[in-house]
Amino acid sequence: MxxxxxxxxxxxxxxxxxxxxxxxxxxxxxxxxxxxxxxxxxxxxxxxxxxxxxxxxxxxxxxxxxxxxxxxxxxxxxxxxxxxxxxxxxxxxxxxxxxxxxxxxxxxxxxxxxxxxxxxxxxxxxxxxxxxxxxxxxxxxxxxxxRGGHTWRCWEVVDRVAETDDVATFRLRPADGGPVRDFLAGQYVSVRVALADGARQIRQYSLSGAPGPGLRQISVKRIRGAGVPDGEVSNHLHARVRVGDVLELSEPYGDLVLDGGPGTPLLLASAGIGVTPMAAMLAHLAGSGHSAPVTVVHADRSPATHALRTDHEAYAAKLPDVAVHLWYEQDAPAGTHPGRVDLTGVALAPGTRAYLCGPLPFMRAVRTQLIARGVAPAHIHYEVFGPDLWLAGQG
Structure with missing residues (x-):
């Protein structure tokens, strides 16, 4: 070239x-x-x-x-x-x-x-x-x-759910009452908000499920940074946005989407708020008749910080061939693992395609373990929230 x-x-x-x-x-x-x-x-x-x-x-x-x-x-x-x-x-x-x-x-x-x-x-x-x-x-x-061109569309918040102390789910419908395009599980939307100083800042949030026809759902973790502008949009959403308020959303984008048919073995690995696209993927798999093995891996600080845990486990339970492996650094209950993710004893079907989302150190570690277990690098896909520092050799 x-x-x-x-x-x-x-x-x-x-x-x-x-x-x-x-x-x-x-x-x-x-x-x-x-x-x-x-x-x-x-x-x-x-x-x-x-x-x-x-x-x-x-x-x-x-x-x-x-x-x-x-x-x-x-x-x-x-x-x-x-x-x-x-x-x-x-x-x-x-x-x-x-x-x-x-x-x-x-x-x-x-x-x-x-x-x-x-x-x-x-x-x-x-x-x-x-x-x-x-x-x-x-x-x-x-x-x-x-997607018919890039436009910002107004969406009304119709429900707000506290998932954990720091994660809230917002369910929205178009303020204009118009139709809603389909999205692919794993995609995200951009959300634009007007802040107190007049800035109109934009952040991307994964669509964390399909709450019903004509609706969108995002789950937002409040970022507790050292100060402004760290987490200024997530804190704005948590502190100020309630049912009846309006947000500006883009159409869905993102290339971390499921590839392969119902006979493709999958591994969905997440940590922290990286659970959001995985929850949407599990919802899709549960509703689409996926028959091949699905391995669910999630890591969190504790069960109390595991956002969307109920959905995560409920969608997985609907699959005919699923194994769920949870790691918690604190307060790990019976049936889960203490500490950090270790895939040594996790069964992986031949031809597994893996999807990763979470902090870069977590994804790097999981990718290394998967390759060592024989998963093809081309079959390992990831999503980064924010700038993609993988290419910069960070994390």
């Missing part, structure tokens, strides 16, 4: 660019937000900006994309691109914003690397950027067209 000349230049400069990407992305965001404060206020997650997670994710994605182009000429890293495209489409990222990003990213590269950015080097990395950007623009356009 890269021209021969650009490939040689990128290969020669990748170590230097990669080593400086942390500084480059920091300067990039500073310049971008100085010129376009509305993007920080209304599009980018201010918590991820404050923590540095978004900078790490961007650096990781650029480095991973460039490395893939060099190591696999003629191939695109479609898995990575699809995941990013779903996130962008759900946020309402517009094609013209890629030009704005290009302007400030390359200004940051020139500022950090100085004279090392010759016209040849700039042209090669420009080619890398637009290969990635144009692929994302095309995929995001396709995703939006499938």
């Amino acid at each position: 890269l021209s021969e000349q650009s490939a040689a230049t990128v290969r020669a400069t990748l170590p230097a660019v990669g080593a400086a990407l942390g500084t480059i992305t920091e300067r990039f965001y500073a310049g971008l937000f100085a010129a376009h404060p509305e993007l920080r206020r209304d599009l980018f997650n201010r918590g991820n900006q404050a923590s540095g997670a978004q900078r790490q994710a961007l650096a990781g994605a650029v480095a991973a994309f460039a490395t893939h182009l060099l190591d696999h000429p003629g191939q695109r890293p479609d898995g990575m691109l699809h995941r990013i495209a779903h996130k962008h489409a759900s946020l309402g990222v517009a094609p013209e914003q890629y030009g704005v990003v290009h302007e400030h990213l390359f200004a940051a590269i020139a500022e950090v690397l100085g004279d090392a950015v010759t016209p040849e080097v700039a042209a090669a990395w420009d080619e890398v950027y637009w290969l990635m950007a144009n692929a994302l623009i095309a995929e995001e356009r396709r995703l939006r067209e499938e």
